[in-house]
Amino acid sequence: LYSAAGVAQQHAGAPWWVILGVALGGFVVLILTILVHEFGHGLTARRLGGEILYILLWPLGGLCVHTMPQNRSVPEKLRNDWWVTFNGPLTHIFMTPTWIAICASLFNAFNMNQYTTSDLWADLDPRAPGGGLARHPEASERAGWAGVLLLQLCSTAVSLNVILFLFNVLFPMYPMDSSKLLVTGLQLCGTRPQRAARVFIWVSGVCACLLLSLAAVYLYSWTMKHRGKDDFERMVQMISMGLVPLPLHVMLTVGLGLWGGNQTWELYKLASEKRLHHHPLFCHVDHTSRLIRDLANGRPDVFVEDRIDRYEGDDESGADRGRLPAPPEARQTNGAVRLVNGRIVRD
Numbered sequence: 001l002y003s004a005a006g007v008a009q010q011h012a013g014a015p016w017w018v019i020l021g022v023a024l025g026g027f028v029v030l031i032l033t034i035l036v037h038e039f040g041h042g043l044t045a046r047r048l049g050g051e052i053l054y055i056l057l058w059p060l061g062g063l064c065v066h067t068m069p070q071n072r073s074v075p076e077k078l079r080n081d082w083w084v085t086f087n088g089p090l091t092h093i094f095m096t097p098t099w100i101a102i103c104a105s106l107f108n109a110f111n112m113n114q115y116t117t118s119d120l121w122a123d124l125d126p127r128a129p130g131g132g133l134a135r136h137p138e139a140s141e142r143a144g145w146a147g148v149l150l151l152q153l154c155s156t157a158v159s160l161n162v163i164l165f166l167f168n169v170l171f172p173m174y175p176m177d178s179s180k181l182l183v184t185g186l187q188l189c190g191t192r193p194q195r196a197a198r199v200f201i202w203v204s205g206v207c208a209c210l211l212l213s214l215a216a217v218y219l220y221s222w223t224m225k226h227r228g229k230d231d232f233e234r235m236v237q238m239i240s241m242g243l244v245p246l247p248l249h250v251m252l253t254v255g256l257g258l259w260g261g262n263q264t265w266e267l268y269k270l271a272s273e274k275r276l277h278h279h280p281l282f283c284h285v286d287h288t289s290r291l292i293r294d295l296a297n298g299r300p301d302v303f304v305e306d307r308i309d310r311y312e313g314d315d316e317s318g319a320d321r322g323r324l325p326a327p328p329e330a331r332q333t334n335g336a337v338r339l340v341n342g343r344i345v346r347d
Helices: 002-010 016-047 074-109 117-124 131-135 144-170 177-188 193-225 229-240 248-272 328-333
Strands: 052-058 061-066 287-294 299-309 337-340 343-346
Touching: 016 052, 016 061, 016 074, 016 144, 074 117, 074 144, 074 177, 117 144, 144 177, 177 193, 193 248
Parallel strands: none
Antiparallel strands: 052 061, 287 299, 337 343
């Protein structure tokens, strides 16, 4: 839609089918780009002995669900996870120059002015609507509207690859690839899981705050530009129609900031309870189990299995400090009931 708006703004008189084609075609390019990204994860997992189960696609990202061999040491599992994660963003390093080369070839094929460095930077800048094509008003005359559509889709593909790469690498918030790269990298460098979790919580929390601050700046700038009476009436009309009178990039930035903050809080709670092994980023953390009374569900007479992290240097007493020890009869009689002459008797 952003690219379609750029076409409508820079090329007056563009047919409706060109604008619609840019919007729908841009969505198709986005889905294909995400698919290639996820195949970067999945094919690497297959190379290392795993299997691809399925790939989930949606406009804001994707998820490649795969298996990995378990008969490996923890350092080897961490190395495999790091490479599987790394090869997702790596696909953008190859896709971006490919689309740039296609753009340059189309410029020559349509006898347009040469594809310059300024055009390249305009395509690489996600903030520029229309990309490098916006600098060539002669495109509709030399390439025709079908050529404008094709050129704009290539320019959109370049911008999408830049956006996806930067966001995956520069914002280490779960489930972004950079979160896995940071956590596994720290552990491969000898950092203990609990310390790696603390570092990631701080980094992820700062990124979430930066996104929310950026959204506040965007919102302030947008508000200053729309202070007129007509703008106010238009916003009231949108609210009456059930719409949110805010720009998409503001709502998207707020949503990502809140989402990242919530994920950081969930990880903080797991780390405080020594249950990091429940989180996908720390699935290789060693853990132990024991029987405790089921006080959480109001059943103090029933014993359930409780799993907590076991870190290097923890002894049996230190790992379970503060927890109610299970009596011997609980392990022998399956909780607070026992069999007497073939009958179940509650103690």
